[in-house]
Amino acid sequence: MAKWLNGTVVENYHWNERLTSLKFDAPLGRFKAGQFVRVGLEIDGDIIARPYSLVNSPDESPLEIYFNMVSEGPLTPPLFQLQKGDDLLVAPNTAGFLTINEIPDTRDLWMVATGTAIGPFLSILKESEVWERFERIILCYSVRAKEELAYAESIDAVARQHEEQFCFVPLVTREQVTGTLNMRITAAIANGELERKVGTSISADHSHVMMCGSSDMIKDVSVLLESRGMHKHRRREPGHFSTEKYY
Ligand SMILES: Cc1cc2nc3c(=O)[nH]c(=O)nc-3n(C[C@H](O)[C@H](O)[C@H](O)COP(=O)(O)OP(=O)(O)OC[C@H]3O[C@@H](n4cnc5c(N)ncnc54)[C@H](O)[C@@H]3O)c2cc1C
Numbered sequence: 001m002a003k004w005l006n007g008t009v010v011e012n013y014h015w016n017e018r019l020t021s022l023k024f025d026a027p028l029g030r031f032k033a034g035q036f037v038r039v040g041l042e043i044d045g046d047i048i049a050r051p052y053s054l055v056n057s058p059d060e061s062p063l064e065i066y067f068n069m070v071s072e073g074p075l076t077p078p079l080f081q082l083q084k085g086d087d088l089l090v091a092p093n094t095a096g097f098l099t100i101n102e103i104p105d106t107r108d109l110w111m112v113a114t115g116t117a118i119g120p121f122l123s124i125l126k127e128s129e130v131w132e133r134f135e136r137i138i139l140c141y142s143v144r145a146k147e148e149l150a151y152a153e154s155i156d157a158v159a160r161q162h163e164e165q166f167c168f169v170p171l172v173t174r175e176q177v178t179g180t181l182n183m184r185i186t187a188a189i190a191n192g193e194l195e196r197k198v199g200t201s202i203s204a205d206h207s208h209v210m211m212c213g214s215s216d217m218i219k220d221v222s223v224l225l226e227s228r229g230m231h232k233h234r235r236r237e238p239g240h241f242s243t244e245k246y247y
Pocket residue numbers: 036050051052053054065066067068070072073074075076077115116117119244245246247
């Protein structure tokens with residue numbers, strides 16, 4: 001199999017001066033919603049590539065990733081500058097276990113994302129399987145400032161389509177914003193505010209929590225869940241939360 005697939009940029013939509021949704025065509029095979037793929041560029045004769053969650057569902061094209069420009073990083077500054085028609089490299093295989101088929105049966109599915117880690121959940125929410133398997137799905141999307149709450153229209157569309165089953169909780173940590181929780185996800189779990197807002201508890205009896213994003217958030221939320229008798233899910237030892245760290 002070829003080491004890299006040739007991709008072509010379809011659109012590079014800048015939400016602001018740091019956040020972007022990059023859409024591209026590449027002959028990538030079937031993937032599972034929630035998985036990631038390595039995307040790269042040839043820079044000064046070397047290929048620099050990083051993993052990115054796919055935001056599109058497996059049935060949609062073009063492929064789409066959502067990322068923020070890390071000024072000191074080698075890949076994201078040039079990736080951010082790509083324009084329609086530009087080339088990029090895409091790994092031939094997808095990977096990752098933050099997928100619905102890996103999650104044991106339970107009543108409520110919580111999805112917790114910090115920043116750009118909303119991507120895999122958007123892909124999962126576009127597929128029918130998640131709505132068939134869980135009674136309630138709660139999406140918690142934590143960002144620092146309101147302008148970082150990207151994909152509001154896509155999330156609204158999910159909420160309209162699954163009014164009874166879906167609950168969306170935006171959290172904005174560095175601004176007071178009406179209609180959002182203005183605290184970290186850890187504080188909102190610790191002080192009970194999150195569960196009060198959603199109207200149900202997070203419990204080993206009826207919940208599974210998927211977390212994606214910064215290692216700090218994942219570490220801190222894991223500690224809170226463990227204090228409730230929940231433990232990390234492994235294939236050989238089914239548990240109550242699943243994680244994917246971006247950095
Ligand atoms: C499985 C997996 C999936 C990922 N999916 C995504 C994704 O969908 N979207 C996305 O934005 N990133 C994602 N990342 C991170 C991504 O692979 C890159 O590390 C990131 O885009 C920065 O690339 P870079 O080459 O510019 O800098 P790097 O050399 O990779 O990182 C430079 C610095 O930036 C920090 N950093 C890395 N990612 C982020 C981030 N997202 N926000 C803030 N700081 C960061 C790192 O801790 C490091 O100190 C994922 C990482 C993993 C392991």
